[in-house]
Amino acid sequence: MACGGAGTTGGGAATTPAAASGAATAPAVQSTGTATTVVWFAGRDTTGHTPKQVEAFNKANKTIQIDYQEQGAVTQDLHDKFVTVAGAKDSSVDIVSMDVPYVPEFAAAGWTIAVDEILPKDEQAKFFQGTLHGATYEGKLGAVPWFNNGPGLYYRKDLFAAKGLKPPKTYDELLNAAKTLQTADVAGFAMQLPQSEGGIISWMEYLWGYGGDLVDDKVNVVVDQGTAGVDGMQKILDFVYKDKILPEAALQFKLGADVMNLFRGGKAAMIRLWFSNAGDLYKDDSAIKQEQWDVSPLPSKDGAKPGPGCLGDWNLGVSKFSTKQKEALEAVRILTSLEFQRMRFLDGGFLPARPAVFDDPEIQKKYPYAKAAQASFENLKPRPVTPFYPDMSANAIQPAFGQAMARQITPDQAIKQMADKMRQILKTG
Amino acid sequence: MAVVGLLRARRRWRTQESAEARLGLLLAAPAIATILLIAIIPLGQTILDSLFQISLRFENAPRPFVGLQNYGTLLGDDSWFNAVRVTGVVAGASVAAELVLGMMIALLIDRSFHGRGIVRASVLVPWALTTVVSAKMWAWIYDGRYGIVNDLLTRLHVIDQPIIFLVRPEVTIWAMVAAEIWKTTPFMALLLLAGLQLIPHELYEAAALDGASRWGAFWRITLPLLRPTILVALLFRTIDAVRMFDLPRVLTNGGPGKSTETVVLYTYNTFFTALNFGYGSTMAVMIFLIVLLVSFIFIKVLGAPTQGARR
Secondary structure, three states, X not given: OOOHHHHHHOOOHHHOHHHHHHHHHOOOOOOOOOOEEEEXXXXXXXXXXXXXXXXXXXXXXXXXXXXXXXXXXXXXXXXXXXXXXXXXXXXXXXXXXEEOOHHHHHHHHOOEOOOHHHOOHXXXXXXXXXXXXXOEEOOEEOOEEEEOOOEEEEEEHHHHHHOOOOOOOEHHHHHHHHHHHOOOOOEOOEOOOOOOHHHHHHHHHHHHHOOOOOEOOOOOEOOOOOOHHHHHHHHHHHHHHHOOOOOHHHHHOOOHHHHHHHHHOOOEOEEEEEHHHHHHHHOOOOOOOHHHEEEEOOOEOOOOOOOOEEOOOEEEEEEOOOOOHHHHHHHHHHHOOHHHHHHHHHHHOOOOOOHHHHHOHHHHHHOOOHHHHHHHHOOXXXXXXXXXXXXXXXXXXXXXXXXXXXXXXXXXXXXXXXXHHHHHHHHHO | OHHHHHHHHHHHHHHHHHHHHHHHHHHHHHHHHHHHHHHHHHHHHHHXXXXXXXXXXXXXXXXXXXXXXXXXXXXXXXXXXXXXXXXHHHHHHHHHHHHHHHHHHHHHHHOOXXXXXXXXXXXXXXXXXXXXXXXXXXXXXXXXXXXXXXXXXXXXXXXXXXXXXXXXXXXXXXXXXXHHHHHXXXXXXXXXXXXXXXXXXXHHHHHHHOOOOHHHHHHHHHHHHHHHHHHHHHHHHHHHHHOOOHHHHHHOOOOOOOOOOOHHHHHHHHHHOOOEHHHHHHHHHHHHHHHHHHHHHHHHHHOOOOHHHHO
């Protein structure tokens, strides 16, 4: 099995432009002797770009070959399978892709190794700092940021211009703009609000926007201190039920694509969504064309600076039980290099974790929203960097948020309920 | 002499019997080994794990033996009892509805009519679909903006505002029950149809000669003779419903709040997001015991010999 991937993956590499450019630029390791094959456990890439990068890597690299293994379409599948493999101390995985919350979780469980050695301090400085912070657990890098993600406020440039409006800088301006632009057919504003990770991220940005947080630096629960949590939740509830600028259907928008489909179908004047969804606006079936939309930073409470966005990047790490850690680390170093991140953005549309990629004129020409994305990435905040977070999210925050959104309980009750449950999770371990 | 001969014959018969027994054991060995490997050993391991505190959250965390402490925690866990309640409501309501609907469909397709083959095959379609696929499909059907249910109700002027079915606790659980009934009624119908076909036609003819109504024949002939089949069907469906996981996982993920979180979904969350393998094992053992109890009750109550069998 170890050698199986090496012979088969190189096949059509020369025919794809992505692979060709990668082959020319990837730093090749010079060595004779047989290649070592490392297994990469990854989430599903619906764009099909990552397999091309793997081909490029394998073509350029003589000593290390990657056996790329995609898991299920839902992020949780990758997580659960790696938990199963690592829980059994099995050596069949070498490299693992990680969503932000998994980095501290896997590091604390002792399933991944620290990767500081392939990313010395001067190299670390070349990443977005918020992004890097999200991959750092107890002073050590648990993984290397591979591609970046953060939110922006997509808005209909044409509708705004027709009413002489500017993109909103504050929550109040957003409300007013939405009210002005809303029609029977077009929602004023939309974002993801279901009982899921996507939903609680929307709320978390308002919690931060009102000056609160879930936990402090020492991972003490502080969400019920002050009124930020309640205010943020009330603001969203008002948008939905009182001001009625946000369709109630958003409570069902489990995917970012649900929000994007509303926007690119011309059914929303503004949406809060990830930059990673922008690609859909360039597809032929988009009712909204490039001259009709733009992205601006998220609004904030007072408008002094943009509202905080939630970090949503992906990272690459190495399994503790891998018998080929040296080769796996080297592969991660190459895959997260400037060249690979540039190629990943240019050919695949995946945003980079390295600011330098944005300086590329070719990139700026191809992606008009690149500047807005860069501005967003400089203002990103990770969710609590603690191995308790996935448990807190699924079992404390999401149920309370879901009940509040369905108006079963008040924001006050929701915040109290989630804080109690979060403390309980911290206490019982 | 005769006695010696008899003894010898008996011994020979015995050795022959034990040889046959050995062969039988040998032939059954693969099956027994498989059951040991995939059922008994994991079950034993799960029971063992439930007596320890096993958290995978931190490296090298101790795994102390805690006896029955996990079971004690479970008895004080509101979320567990909520999950038991949700599972009971969903299983009870869906299996009861499936029995009635399944019986009606079975009676209907048991009669001979033109195109019966096609009808019988098409009735099975929902059951043949993967649950995850049908759950996704129902999520679309219930969708607040594009869903067909809302569209129909709006066109018929039953509602003027679309209902977001999957975020209203009082509606969501019944929306889930409806999806479950749609999905598994064919299975019930299929089993009952097989049972119906075992009932000899002569009985109905005799009943008709004696002047029994169709309704009377159903209650006096069909139902009693169908009883063993009903038992098997109810048993299968109830056990399945108690272990329901994929439908709530895909349709609602337990929400809103925890209003559709079934016992298996809660157990899964305990294992894979809380990484609490000791406590998760405790829940798995409890689910096993619940299934065992349900089976026992069904066999005791419904499995009592019917009057026909006693005669």
